[in-house]
Amino acid sequence: IEDEGYDEGKERYSSSTVGLLKLLKLEQKFVENLIANEESETIKAYLFSIDYKKNQSPEERLEYVSNPLSAFSLVRRTHEDLPKWNKQFQKEMELTNKVVLDELVAYIPDSQDFLEAALGIQRIERIYDLRIDDLAKGILQDKQYSIRFTFRDRLAMGHLMFKQGDFLAAAKWYRMASKLEPKEDNKILNKILGDPTDILKLQYLKALFVYASVFSGDSQNNDEALAKVEKKFADIGNVDIDEFYLKLTKPENDIELEKQLYETQRPSTDFEKGCHGEFQSKSRLTCSYNHTTTPFLRLAPLKMEEVSRNPYIVMYHDVLYDSEIEVLKGQSDGFSNGFADEKNGSIIRDIVARHVWWSEESPIRERINQRIIDMTGLNISITEKIQVANYGLGTYFKPHFDYTSDGFQTPEVSTLGDRLVSVLFYASDVAQGGATVFPELKISIFPRIGSAIWWYNLYNNGTSDTRSKHSVCPVIQGDRWTLTMWIHLFPQMFKAPCLI
């Protein structure tokens, strides 16, 4: 992460489906500029390698970027391959629009974005306890998707995990790459993108040896093991490597190896259990129509479901309308990039794309404000902002608190007090993953379009309630949209005097 420094101005395509759609569009523009020369073998090979023609309609495109495997593929091939293809096209062809191609290539994902995409895949694997061999084959939890990781995708995951020092994961990915290697032995591809077979062999063996050396106690840690292995391999010739690799990949040996690689199991944390949907659903508290919080509700009561009584968490259904969702998604032009975990040494919890929605005058904003008042009975100051968030490839939120003693200071807090209540609207369904989890309370809530939850972050006396700790599980498959508002303490002075 440190390599290139963190450049906030750069597009983070992988952190939101909005970003990924932009990237897909970029690739499609690139293709459109080649179509005139469609007969060329090189272009044919390129179009084949990106599975062009699959994503014609907006629905298909959204589906494509909502799947972590195809999303990763997209980021990888635009980052790694596109510049090489471009170079080849420029050299080989009489293209009228060479400048356009160069211009498009200038916007490809950088290595930070590429790494974020790999970390998203890793996060899905870890948090949902998936097997890498399943993932590579398009099996996500119990669902088999038609999308598979290609040879180069698998190899790239291996390299990135290796670089992260996760040698077990690297070995698992290299193993999966080795299974596709002969089939994708495509001459044109290898000529233009390079033939990584030798690298695969070497890296696969290195990853295995490093892992085994630490696992067996031969080395104290990864660094020591890696140093030993590098030294050993420096003396070995290619013939030995080939021989070793051949042995390793023999079916009978591979089966044994597979067992060993997947042997160790780690118990799930409470957050992860929540993500798996393992928490017992609380015996139904109450489901009812709320027609008392505000006078308006007498006419149009809201569907309310208590999630927890102490601390109080409540869910409302059908409180955000499709027409409103359309409008708030339309705000996505102003999205700021998602952040990585680490930024200037301080932990940043937010890796999703966010947009702060300030426009107080909009009638929609007023309606949503009113609905928040109807649901909570609290006083919303006009200076409170609403945030639209859109998630991307395996993006999530670490367990955190919304009150600002968790290390966050916002200008509102000094004038409005701490964040008493969090209100969260779900502006989409999520096909797989993406639950909101309260690990201390053993509660998880899976997004349902149009629903909202709200909860207290502070006790009645204004001090922090640590039970409000919550997190967002990585999205596995889907397009997650939310709307968040924090209601601050001071404006409740007269609304709910007993609070303070």
Ligand SMILES: O=C(O)CCC(=O)C(=O)O
């Ligand atoms: O989207 C969610 O489920 C929760 C988001 C959240 O925790 C936050 O915005 O602080």
Ligand SMILES: [Fe+2]
């Ligand atoms: Fe939060």
